[in-house]
Every structure is written in C-alpha cells, then in structure tokens.
Amino acid sequence: MGYEADLKLFINGSWRTGEGRDSFQVINPVTGDSIAELPMATEADLDEALDTARRMYPVWRATPVEKRSAILHQAASLLKERAADIARTMTQEQGKPIAESTGEVLGAASLFDWYAEEIKRDYGRVLVRPPGELSRVMHEPVGPVATFTPWNFPIYLLAKKVAAALAAGCSVISKPPEETPGNTLAIARALDDAGLPKGVFQLVHGAPDMVSKHLIGSPTIRKVSFTGSIPVGKHLMKLAADNVTKITLELGGHAPVLIFDDCDLDKTLDMVVPQKFRNAGQVCVSPTRFYVQEGIYDAFIKGFAERTKRVKIGNGLDADTKMGPLANDRRPGAIETLVNDARDKGARVLAGGNRGDSGFFFEPTLLADVPLDADIMNNEPFGPVAVSRPFKDFDEAIQQANRLPYGLAAFAFTENGRRANLLADAIEAGMVGINTFAISIADAPFGGVKESGFGSEGGKEGLETYQVVKAIHQA
Template sequence: MNDYSSKLGLYIGGEWLGPEGRDTTQPRNPATGEVIGELPSASLDDLDRALQAAEEGFAQWRDTSGTERANVLRKAAALLRERADDIARIATMEQGKPVAEAKGELGLTASLIEFHAGEAERIYGRVLPRPTGSRSLVLHQPIGVVAAFCAWNFPILNPARKLAPALAAGCAIILKPSEETAGSAIAIMRCFEDAGLPGKVAQMVFGVPDTISRHLLASPVTRKLSFTGSVPVGKHLMKLAADTVMRSTMELGGHGPVLVFDDCDLDKTLDMLVPHKFRNAGQVCISPTRFHVQEGIYEKFARGFAERTSALRVGSGFESETQMGPMANARRPEAIDAMVENARSEGATVLTGGTRGANGRGFFYQPTVLTDVPMTARLMNDEPFGPVAMISRFASDDDAIAEANRLPYALAAYCFTENGRRQNRLGDEIEAGMIAVNQLALSWPDSPFGGMKDSGFGSEDGPEGVMAHLVTKTFHMK
C-alpha cells in the first residue's frame, strides 16, 4: 500500500475507518491514468453511524461559544498553511491541476476558513422596540446537522467551503466529497481534527453518491442540504430534500458569458482572459466560456485569443513549465471531444486545438478556440466544463445583453468596457449571481458566491454563507 492510499478512509465519530470489510473505489492520476489508491465506500451501517455521531456532535457544538469555535477554525487554517506543500501535491496528483494553481487554491481556502472564524463571533440578533415591561428578541441559531456534497474540480476549496461556514454557525456536518479527489478532502479534515474539533461534529464519507444522498436526506436528523455540482444532480437532490422540507443551498453549473466591447483595452483584456479561461483546464463553474465580441474588434480579438491559446504549455501538473494540466477523469475529454465535433459538423471553425493529447496517456485535451459557432450547437447551450472557448460577434449593447441572458444558466458573467454608463447598465440587466467588470476575480472570502435561475440559489462565502446555516427565531416576553 502506497503512502497516498494508506491515508484514505472514512471519518466517522472521530475515527478513521479503512477498507477492511468495505467495497472500494480506485482514484486515478489524471496525468497518467494510473490507479493511485483504494478508497473505502461507506455502507448503510456506516451512514447510520455518521448520522448518530453528527446528532450527538451537534448537541455539543451548538452550545460551544463562538469564540471557541473561532479558535478551532483559525488553528485549522494555520495547519492548512503549514501543510501547504504536501496538500498541494496531493491535489495535483489526484486532480491534475498545476502545483502552482493548487497552492493558490490552498491560500484562498485558508483565508476563507479564517474569515468564517471571524463570523463565528459575529452571529448577532437584535432587540425590537417594545413598551416598557416587554421584550422582543430576534435570535439566530444553528439549523442542525448538514449533509454536504461537493465536486472534484477544486479538491481543497470545495470541502472547506462546506465545512467552515457550517462549523462557524454551530452546526454538525456529514461531508461527502468526490471519490476522485478524496485525498485532498481527507487532508482538510485532518487539519480540523488536529485543530481540536470534537470528533463527532464533522463526519466524512465516500461511496455510491445516489445511495449516500438518498440515505442522508431521508433521515430526520439531517436539516440542511448543501451541494456543489451539476444542474441535473442538483435538481435531483432538491426533490429528495423536499420530502422533509429541508433548507438547501445549491451552487450549480454555469456557462459564463464574456461581453467584450470595442472601447476596452484589447491587449490587456486578452492577456487576462486566456490564462483564466484555461485555468484548471476550464473545469470551473464560473469559467468564462461564451466570448461575445463587438464586431469592430472581433477579428483582432479572435486572432489574438487563438495566438495566446496555442502558446499555452500543456502537461503534467508537476512540471514547472506546465500552464494547463490534464482533465480530471476519462469522462471529460470524451465529453469535450463530442461537443467540439458537434460544433464542427454545424459549421464552426476551429482556430486552434480541437484534439485530445497526443501521447495517449492521461486525460488531456488541447486548449481549443472556435469561431462562428451556431447557436444550435451543443457548446452554445450546454455547459462544456472544459478547455473550450467559443467566440461570436455582436453589434449593439442590446444584442450583447440578450445573448448573455439567453440561457437558463446564471452563475457568473464578465464584461470589458471603459464606459461607466454602460457598466452600470450591464450590472443592472445581466442575469447572473456574480458579475465582474474589467477583471476576472469573483471568489473572495467576504463576498457571497452563488447563482440565479438554473445555476442555483443561496450563497456560500461572506456573511451569507454562515447565515445559510442558521434559523431565525423571535422571542417575545412580557
């Protein structure tokens, strides 16, 4: 058993449980396709143990002061920073992104945990004005046990994004990260464990996703659902949660429109957009995807975008020269290839890329740029979640806004223009939970992160992330 595999396990009731007597899955290194470990899958008995432990842990943790909870979170963040090199290498080995990207993700994650530590000490209620002798209070209290599910694309950030606000609010949590990036999630949980989090407050399970979600969401112990993933799975989980009237936070897919107007600083815009588009091999829910360019600069933009894209270095995330690593699993290159071929068949032009990796090993797909993609093509309607950029032209502001709002996705949008009046209009009229103008950064610890329409509801991060784990109670006395 290698060192990576020896660290894989379930965490239930403060104990790490290995593969003995359990079914297993086999995580793979996406740069080589090789199996790197044996991950145990939770049985129904394991899930029942997790529910019981979480119920007991909640009874303890909800009565723990905000300051004590904050201290645990701050120590966990400090341990995460201390272990940065090891955790970043785990993330690269099992997810594929370059080590530098993994370290950047880790830095954001530590800052997010620290922010929520502060929020644990700022859960305020209020006193309502009443006549002398009467009191009316508004209280915010932890909702209970949280069932949280997260995706593989940000193996360090996603688990912490579930753990930190729930723990700050005083909730217990059962977390199911992706089986494909279990090692990173386990490393995060060990930071919380070593920071002094009581063993029954947080559980971590892996296994068959549908079995786990149905079992946890059917239990009366579970009072909140938090999910990061695809739109179809999110809708499925919402239906399960409806049976117990469970509060839900849904961070679902996106299809980020980018509106580029002819008054932008074109070279600066291109220099920002290309590396951001192919960050994490495009496997980012807020990835800029549909590039709508005003017709006066369309040709120059497309040519500059393709030139910069073709110069990107693709390879193993452990190689210092690599700018884009492999896709996370074998399913993704197949899905992207099918979508690109569909666009080609409908008349799209491939300016660069459009093929899988040449060496036959790993799950690589070349950074790809397409123009003249018809609106009927799958790429223009379904989230590609990969290293593909589609460039089209528009004439007027009205046309650009209409195209940005055409799809049911409404997570992130990007705009590049120097016209202040136009910027205000775009902020008002574009349907997206997050909008960036002349920049690309959308994820900040103190800023709510979430979407609209089919991209979900509720917010993670910011004070809103903690409030999503609290119930409001009014208390009247005379």
C-alpha cells in the first residue's frame, strides 16, 4: 500500500505547501527509498507563527475550562477514529510494527482524554489568615509554548506535550521530527477538526538549529519542552537562559535492569525480551544494561538468547513482524560500531550482531560478559542490543545501576518485598519499574534525573509544567 500522507505546515490556522520552500526527503526505512517531500519552514513562517501564538494566547487562556475540555475530548475521538490510517503512515515513516504504531496512536488519544479531565481538577488553595483577610494560591498558564519532539514515538510524545499545554490554556508551536511528519500532522488535523480556535496550535518543520534558535530566542515563547539527546538538550537549555525561559528536558538514558536470583525466571524473560526489542530498541527507557545475579546468570542469558533468535524482523506492515528496521540510515552503522567495540574488548555475541543487507535493519542482539570499558556499557545504544554482566550481591547491583550520569528509568525483578522497597529507595532514576515495564502512563509523571533531564510530563506534574504559580494576598 502506497504512502498517502499530505505533508504541509500548519501556521496561523492554514495549511501551507511547498510554495518555493526548501524540502526534506521522507525515507521509508524498510527500503531506504524516498517516499515524500516535506516543506520546510522559513524564518518568515516562524515569525508569523510567533505573532499568531502571541495573539491567540489570551483568547485561548480566556476560553472556559469546560470548552477546552470538550475540544480535547473531540480531538481524542478523532484520533481514535483515524487510528488505522495514522498507524499505517507511522510504520511507513518510522518502521515500527503496525501493532505498535496503532497502540501509539491510541495512547496519544488517551493523553488528550486524560488532560481534558485533569484540567477540571486543577485546584488552587486558600491559606489560613485572620478574619477579613484572604490569601490564595492560583495556577495560571505560562504563556506561548514551543515543543520539540523526536522520531522514535512521534505522535505519542507530541501528544504528551500538546495535550497538557492546551489544557493549561497555552498557545503552542510544535516542531516534530522531519523523519516522521505524516503521523504528527494528524494531531494538527484532529485539533483543527475538533474546533480548536485557529492559531492556538501550530505545527512547523524546518532545519532544527534554525527553528530552535528562532523560536527559543523570541520573547514570545515562555516555555520550551524538549525530548531528545543530551547534547541537544544542553544546547537548548543555554538558548533558553537568554530570556529566562522555563524549560523541561527529557533526555537520554541507559536503563539498568537488575535481575535477582529469586525472580520468576521464565516469566521475567518472557517480559524482558519483547520490551528490549520494542521499536527496535529505539526507546529512551528501553531496558539495556542487564545485571544478573551470578547464580542464575547462565540460565538467564541462555533463555534470553533463545528468545532473541525467535524475534521476527521485517516490514512493519506485515502482521507477523515483531521488529522493524531502525528509523534512519545513521543508526545501523552506529550500532555496528558499538557491537564491534564490545566484541573486540571481550564480549560474547550470543544472538544477532549483524546489520541487514538492505534498508536500515539490524538484528536483535544479545551481548554477554560485556566489560565495563566497552563503549556500549557507557553510552546509550538506542537500538536492538542488550548487554549483560553478572553481579554478586545487592550493593554491587546498586553500584552498577547508579554508576553512569544518566537517570531516566531503571528496572528490577525480585520476589522479595523488602528488597523491592530497598531498590526503589537506592536506585537513582526518575522512574523505577519493579517486576514491570509499565512506567509511561497518562496519570503518572515521566522524567529523569542527573543528565537525563528535569521536569516531568504526564500526570498532574505534566500539567503544572505549563503553568506558573501566583499568590494573591488581600487585606
């Protein structure tokens, strides 16, 4: 089935096509072939978007909460109705299996539904004062927002930012990734069709450095939300400093997984392997560094290798595909370099280890006995590679889990309740999953510590990040 997305910019309530603008070639990662051209925004486009965001912010802020909620609910309904078409576009652009794409679209819709209701419960508070005096604390929208999102979960990560910002009463300019434009445009279409006032939400594509400098450098923008790499996040943080612009950063991770000898081994393996190779490992919270208690280490890596070899790779549009290609032509070579470095330093390749003959494929891979000085033990692979080492006791496991400057997500598997409590306290991460990988949920905060960023998305914390606090004292 051919690629059918109509790629445009959405500025000031109107759809903009090429019209002399530069273009970006959208690539199908299965074949490596171009499937569409995406128009790229000019500086004049960004100036118009900024002026529109400034002008429409007070309009949307003054819109009653009940009306905001109804529009967000309607946008969610439209995303659900259109899920099959949006998912097919996503798979063609990004490569993930169609079942994963469909789940992502429905997850994006759930975020609009959740924030449509959460904004109704956004209560302030009244402080105790003497008779005749009143002090109250109120939440107000921060102002126009700029969001920047990556290609690994293109519609879900965009929805996580946009739903919360719109619920709070902010106008929004979003720059999604150029690699996956068709499915992210679906959010703009859903909001427009749901009756969102023209210009409250705008969507632009363009050269990343130019767009980020232009938007963040404008005093119109009062909040920036970015999901992506640590180096880019640090760069945007410096840009935001010039105007003291509020910023949320969800950056990279290198998630440790602590496997204790009292876990249910087969159940754990049946959970771990699909999670590791979900979205070809291109997940910021992907379980990657497996530290396994030495008594079960051999059995664990044996079971992991057997399951890894059974993961079917192929075109994500095929129903039986469990893992598609990597998203762009840079990833296979980067993964190959990391695997070869680990092998050269003594790691054993128990499954996979090779790139595909065509497209952007790389085999699901398991490395055992990986030395700590291997690059892949210290830098996030962001691909379908699991690395493993044995550990002796609790203290060693915690030391290994916390030794890197990242702290986004971590996981542990144990049937000992006291150990589970100790793990939750000792692990340095913004999110800890114990006997579960379900950590990205609409009503829960999602964010990291250390170099993995700061601020949260999801939950009431995700709403608060698009708000400012005002204390009002009346005598």
